[in-house]
Amino acid sequence: MTEFIGEMIGTMILIIFGGGVVGGVVLKGSKAEGTSWVLISFGWGLAVMLAVYAVGKVSGAHINPAVTLGFAMVGEFPWSKVPKYLSAQLIGAFIGAIVVFFHYLPHWKETEDKGAKLAVFSTDPAIRSPLSNFVSEIIGTFMLVMGLLFIGANDFTQGLNPAIVGLLITAIGMSLGGTTGYAINPARDIGPRIAHYVLPIPGKGTSDWRYAWVPLFGPILGGIYGGLFYKAFFVNDLMVAFWVFTVIILAIFLTAARKELKKANNEDVQSSRANA
Known part of the structure; x- marks a missing residue:
């Protein structure tokens, strides 16, 4: 098996179990209907674990463009190989989403909620505020890549690493996933979103591009x-790119905070006037 096929199959497995x-x-009529965010977080964690077990020895099981680019940026x-990995991940995610569509065939017409149908394929925010949602995705994926590098720096019993990675995904989902549904993976979101756009899903709405x-x-x-960040503080390799990205991220965070605080203050003023 080639690395391309490995990444494609690994990402497909991720989406089959995660989207599943x-x-x-x-979805209406499912025996798991109405269960909790905890189940979803554990489901995605197990999805990643199984994908890593499946193809880790073939491609390293990045199964995520953010991981591939993060590792490439620091020389890991x-x-x-980046273009090959990114294309394989996107194709695998698209195929995985199609498999999920077939798995739930009778449930699409039973489900009236168009947002619920889209949620099977892609993420959406609990509170729509794009810049703040963007900050949440930055933080979640920052912790993902940091966590993967922490895990890689430790010695575990052979075969245990994928399980630890799965627990990392579960932890991110439970702690940080409630804001945006924690995509933390461009292929995981864009590939299935494309599938939602092209598939003949009964009663579907917009793909929310x-x-x-x-x-x-x-x-x-x-x-x-x-x-x-890992390179700078844990390997003592302070790259110029670290300072560039630090400035960019600080600017984004401060702009998002300013926007949300201004919105909150305006709402407080309007509420006070209404009650006067």
Whole structure:
């Protein structure tokens, strides 16, 4: 098996199990309908674990463009392989989403909620505020790449690493995933979003392309900065790129905070006037 096929199959497995658990929770008529965010977080963690077990020895099981780019930025992965990995991940995610569509065939028409149908394929925010949602994706993916590098720096019993990686995904989902659904993976969101767009899903709504830039660029920025931060503080390799990305991320965070605080203050003023 080639690295390209490995990444494609690994990402396909990720989406089959990950999108599958979301479908079980949100689609009408499923025996898991209405269960909790905890189940979804564990489902995605197990999805990653099984994907890593499947193809880790073939391709390293990045199964995520943010991981590939983050590792490449700090010299942990050759740039020459990046295009191959990114394309394999996107194709695998698209195929995985199609498999999920077939798995839940009778449930699409039973589900009236168009947002629930889209949620099986891609992420959406709990509170729509794109810049703040972008910040959440940066933070989640920053912790993902940092966590992967922490795990790689430790010695575990042979075969245990994928399980630890799965627990990392579960932890991110439970702690940080409630804001945006924690894409933390551009392929995981964009590939299935394309599938949602092209598939003949009964009663589906828009694929919400206006939001798609958040789970695309947020994880990329967070993944790259996670790798640079690890290099700077844990390997004592302070790269110029670290300072560049630090300035960019600080500017984004401060702008998002200013926007949200201004919005909150305006709402307080309006509420006070209404009660006067």
